[in-house]
Every structure is written in C-alpha cells, then in structure tokens.
Amino acid sequence: MWKAKLEGRAVRPAAPAILSLQRVPFAGRILGIDPSLRGTGLALIEFVPGRQPLLLRCRTVHVASRLPMAQALAEIHLAVTEFVAGTDVRHVALEQTIYVQNFQTAQILGAARGAAIAAVALHARPIFEYAPLRVKQAVVGAGRASKEQMARTVMSLLGHGRQLAADEADAAGVALCHAFTWRE
Numbered sequence: 001m002w003k004a005k006l007e008g009r010a011v012r013p014a015a016p017a018i019l020s021l022q023r024v025p026f027a028g029r030i031l032g033i034d035p036s037l038r039g040t041g042l043a044l045i046e047f048v049p050g051r052q053p054l055l056l057r058c059r060t061v062h063v064a065s066r067l068p069m070a071q072a073l074a075e076i077h078l079a080v081t082e083f084v085a086g087t088d089v090r091h092v093a094l095e096q097t098i099y100v101q102n103f104q105t106a107q108i109l110g111a112a113r114g115a116a117i118a119a120v121a122l123h124a125r126p127i128f129e130y131a132p133l134r135v136k137q138a139v140v141g142a143g144r145a146s147k148e149q150m151a152r153t154v155m156s157l158l159g160h161g162r163q164l165a166a167d168e169a170d171a172a173g174v175a176l177c178h179a180f181t182w183r184e
Contacts, residue, residue: 023183028047030044030091030178031091032173035115037109039060039167040061042058042079042083043057043169044058045158045172045176052157052159053157058165069111076119077115084123091178092127093127095130096131098131128182130181140153147169150170157176
C-alpha cells in the first residue's frame with residue numbers, strides 16, 4: 001500500500017474487519033429441569049430462530065412422601081431418562097440449588113439433582129446450570145420476580161394457553177434462560 005502511494009497511484013484503503021456483536025440464536029431442543037425430591041419439574045422446549053419457542057412436553061414428577069428417598073430418586077432418574085432418550089435434546093439446563101439453612105434439606109435437594117444429572121450424563125448430553133436469580137433476570141428482567149410473575153412470563157413467551165404447574169413453569173424458565181443467554 002505504501003509503495004503504491006509513493007508511486008502516485010490511487011490507493012483504496014482496505015475495509016476494516018467488522019466485529020459482529022450479534023449473538024447467534026440458540027437452535028434445537030432444551031430440556032429444562034427444576035429438581036426437587038417430591039416434585040421435579042421437566043420441560044422440553046424447541047427453539048427455531050425467527051420463531052416463538054415451542055413447549056413440546058412438560059411434566060412434574062410427583063413422588064409420594066410415604067415412599068423412601070431411594071425410590072424417589074429412581075422415579076426422577078426414570079422420568080429424566082424418558083425425556084432425554086426419546087428425543088434429540090441438544091442441551092439440558094438445570095436450576096442450581098438455592099441457599100438453604102437446613103443441612104438435611106440441602107442434602108435431599110443435592111440427591112435429587114444428582115439423580116437428574118446422572119440420567120442426563122448417561123445419554124452424553126451437555127448440562128448447564130443456572131442460579132434462580134439469573135433465571136429470573138433472563139426471563140422476567142428482574143431477579144426478585146415472584147413465582148407467579150415468572151410463570152406468567154414463561155407462558156406468554158411460549159404462547160401457551162393452559163396454566164403450567166409451578167415446577168413445570170420453573171423448568172421451562174430454566175430452559176428459556178439457557179436459550180436467551182447461551183453463547184456458541
């Protein structure tokens with residue numbers, strides 16, 4: 001370029017490389033999981049760029065309190081396996097355990113999370129974890145949003161007519177959070 005300029009020839013400057021800050025939208029299916037020993041929420045959502053997210057399936061794994069913990073964990077494992085094995089789930093998004101003051105409660109929640117994570121890991125799907133505050137920020141725009149506000153926002157984003165159970169709405173929220181914040 002300098003040689004051409006010194007020889008008196010016209011020099012057209014090279015176009016600067018433009019760095020794109022636009023995020024590539026997530027495409028594929030995400031299984032959202034809201035783990036709990038007696039009421040684990042599962043929501044399978046399909047994301048196609050340029051289209052509204054589509055709720056394909058959802059379920060709350062209800063386990064009676066009279067059943068022992070081992071059986072509850074088996075039910076969670078089986079339900080997650082059913083969602084992951086029969087579909088082309090690309091990613092799994094899981095809600096992290098919130099701060100609990102009771103050690104026993106934390107231990108039980110950890111076991112429920114472990115059952116869900118083990119089912120996903122056996123099917124070699126990537127797992128992403130999100131704190132409840134981050135989920136609310138990504139979906140509602142406010143980290144201190146109420147459960148009701150979260151459920152209403154999730155249903156409006158999905159264009160879903162029927163009321164989702166609280167655990168299913170939370171699971172769908174985790175999946176939406178992942179799709180909204182994921183970077184390739």
